[in-house]
Amino acid sequence: EVQLLESGGGLVQPGGSLRLSCAASGFTFSSYAMNWVRQAPGKGLEWVSAIGDSGISTFYAASVKGRFTISRDNSKNTLYLQMHSLRAEDTAVYYCAKDTQPLVPEGGNYWGQGTLVTVSS
Amino acid sequence: QSVLTQPPSASATPGQRVSISCSGSSSNIGSNFVYWYQQLPGTAPKLLIYRNNQRPSGVPDRFSGSKSGTSASLAISGLRSDDEADYYCETWDDSLSGRVFGGGTKLTVL
Numbered sequence A: 001e002v003q004l005l006e007s008g009g010g011l012v013q014p015g016g017s018l019r020l021s022c023a024a025s026g027f028t029f030s031s032y033a034m035n036w037v038r039q040a041p042g043k044g045l046e047w048v049s050a051i052g053d054s055g056i057s058t059f060y061a062a063s064v065k066g067r068f069t070i071s072r073d074n075s076k077n078t079l080y081l082q083m084h085s086l087r088a089e090d091t092a093v094y095y096c097a098k099d100t101q102p103l104v105p106e107g108g109n110y111w112g113q114g115t116l117v118t119v120s121s
Numbered sequence B: 001q002s003v004l005t006q007p008p009s010a011s012a013t014p015g016q017r018v019s020i021s022c023s024g025s026s027s028n029i030g031s032n033f034v035y036w037y038q039q040l041p042g043t044a045p046k047l048l049i050y051r052n053n054q055r056p057s058g059v060p061d062r063f064s065g066s067k068s069g070t071s072a073s074l075a076i077s078g079l080r081s082d083d084e085a086d087y088y089c090e091t092w093d094d095s096l097s098g099r100v101f102g103g104g105t106k107l108t109v110l
Helices: none
Strands: A003-007 A010-012 A018-025 A034-039 A045-051 A058-060 A068-073 A078-083 A092-099 A108-111 A115-119 B009-012 B018-023 B034-039 B046-049 B063-068 B071-076 B085-093 B098-101 B105-109
Touching: A003 A092, A018 A034, A018 A092, A018 A115, A034 A078, A034 A108, A045 A068, A045 A078, A045 A092, A045 B085, A045 B098, A058 A068, A058 B098, A108 B046, B009 B018, B018 B085, B018 B105, B034 B063, B034 B071, B046 B063, B071 B085
Parallel strands: A010 A115, B009 B105
Antiparallel strands: A003 A018, A018 A078, A034 A045, A034 A092, A045 A058, A068 A078, A092 A108, A092 A115, B018 B071, B034 B046, B034 B085, B063 B071, B085 B098, B085 B105
């Protein structure tokens, strides 16, 4: 059974940093691209970032480029999202999602339950 | 403002068929696969349709997807009360070099 467990969310001040993790199990982690998707309170889904199976290819939404860094450790079956210079508008539930493809993200077929990030003073 | 345009709401009675549209452009829907997700209140999104019209195992055949040009649609037949949820379309955008979601459609089963 595919399982994705996000952690690392919490309350952070504007301008602060946070690192999210997503522990994966139940599939060959190193064979699939992975994604981060967020959802602000009461709003729709917003794709944030993706990374190819080997970790070489990375992709970012314009709203986070230069502030967020996605990475993965295939030896630990774990996906990360390092977030810097956080803003109030980054407040959201962050979901980790396994992609259906290995290299260029196409869509998520399994999703974690999400971790809440709140940016506020 | 979302890159993909969905109606904010849709409604129908149990047993009826409802269709949700997703409009894009040549750089996204027109040249890439479309995915559809269902999000029940308070839960994570669930994949309903991948690659325009393919159903993952476990998704009932009441759900179907189609694509024509720069638009896509999700159809739900034999509507049930537990189909009441938010539905999102999603695809890759070549101009943005990233994935894009529609704004979501809230389906109400009357």
